[in-house]
Amino acid sequence: MQTEQKFIWLDGDLVAWDDATVHITTHALHYGIGFFEGIRAHGTKQGPALFRLGDHLRRLRNSAAVYGMELPFALDELARACRAVVSANGLTDCYLRPLVFLGEGPNPLAAPLRCAITASANGPLVGAAKAIGARAQISSFQRFGANALPPAAKASGQYLNSVIGQSAALRAGYDDALFLNENGLVADGWAHNIFTVYDGVLSVPPQWTGGLPGITRDSVMTLAAEDGITVAERPLVRSDLYLAEEVFLTGTAAGVKPVGSIDGRPMTAGAPGPVTARIARLYADAVTGESGAHPDWLDYV
Numbered sequence: 250m251q252t253e254q255k256f257i258w259l260d261g262d263l264v265a266w267d268d269a270t271v272h273i274t275t276h277a278l279h280y281g282i283g284f285f286e287g288i289r290a291h292g293t294k295q296g297p298a299l300f301r302l303g304d305h306l307r308r309l310r311n312s313a314a315v316y317g318m319e320l321p322f323a324l325d326e327l328a329r330a331c332r333a334v335v336s337a338n339g340l341t342d343c344y345l346r347p348l349v350f351l352g353e354g355p356n357p358l359a360a361p362l363r364c365a366i367t368a369s370a371n372g373p374l375v376g377a378a379k380a381i382g383a384r385a386q387i388s389s390f391q392r393f394g395a396n397a398l399p400p401a402a403k404a405s406g407q408y409l410n411s412v413i414g415q416s417a418a419l420r421a422g423y424d425d426a427l428f429l430n431e432n433g434l435v436a437d438g439w440a441h442n443i444f445t446v447y448d449g450v451l452s453v454p455p456q457w458t459g460g461l462p463g464i465t466r467d468s469v470m471t472l473a474a475e476d477g478i479t480v481a482e483r484p485l486v487r488s489d490l491y492l493a494e495e496v497f498l499t500g501t502a503a504g505v506k507p508v509g510s511i512d513g514r515p516m517t518a519g520a521p522g523p524v525t526a527r528i529a530r531l532y533a534d535a536v537t538g539e540s541g542a543h544p545d546w547l548d549y550v
């Protein structure tokens with residue numbers, strides 16, 4: 250296949266793109282049993298730097314642990330593999346996708362866990378934030394409850410919930426689906442966390458309403474507070490989204506993504522509003538090392 254990716258890290262080795270295949274009986278294909286991460290590397294003055302690599306790998310370990318499973322490789326081994334896959338492919342600005350998945354075997358739950366890491370210059374949603382002013386729709390599908398599928402896990406099968414809401418949103422002419430939980434509280438976006446700005450206060454739903462513990466979310470909360478912006482972690486309902494002056498979404502691939510309207514109601518401060526624009530700048534300067542903020546967040550290849 251024609252691709253800019255030459256190598257994929259698979260189960261301990263860098264292998265050629267065409268050789269990184271799985272058998273059709275791989276259980277992850279049938280049941281969605283897998284855990285994954287999306288990690289960005291950005292060009293910096295000291296070469297490509299992976300953003301919060303250790304935090305992403307810890308979340309991967311936690312995703313498996315929620316399902317009572319253990320990663321097949323140690324975190325420092327996976328960190329080395331992430332660096333190796335970037336340099337082997339000669340990439341700088343890129344998106345990495347570590348995937349731990351259940352392989353083949355007679356008994357699905359006793360099959361071995363396998364691990365692949367791909368890196369590409371154009372991952373899913375990379376650069377999506379450039380399409381400013383997303384038209385968001387509050388989905389009629391609910392985010393799953395914490396006692397159904399724990400949102401702390403970034404697990405493959407859990408994404409069917411995102412897919413059903415996002416495909417409905419796209420069919421209806423929107424860009425991004427937003428999810429409420431079974432109690433009507435704002436959870437997250439189909440592939441993003443959500444922030445609102447009202448009266449100068451930045452609000453973000455707490456983790457227990459059903460959102461993924463986003464690493465961009467955490468970075469934005471930290472950078473905003475350091476910049477003197479009041480950050481409130483509090484439950485939000487549908488009308489908080491409608492009345493917000495600004496709303497933005499965060500995610501590794503998309504970065505800070507301004508929302509222009511929700512259910513057809515334009516945000517009063519425009520998109521990007523002033524607070525969103527400020528936070529997008531702080532985030533961009535942190536991931537590229539421009540601001541020197543949090544050097545511990547950068548892991549040089």
Ligand code: PMP
Nearest residue numbers: 440441442461463464465500501
């Ligand atoms: N929520 C969902 C459902 C996601 O898929 C993502 C993307 N990983 C996020 C939030 C944002 O998480 P992060 O900032 O760690 O990429």
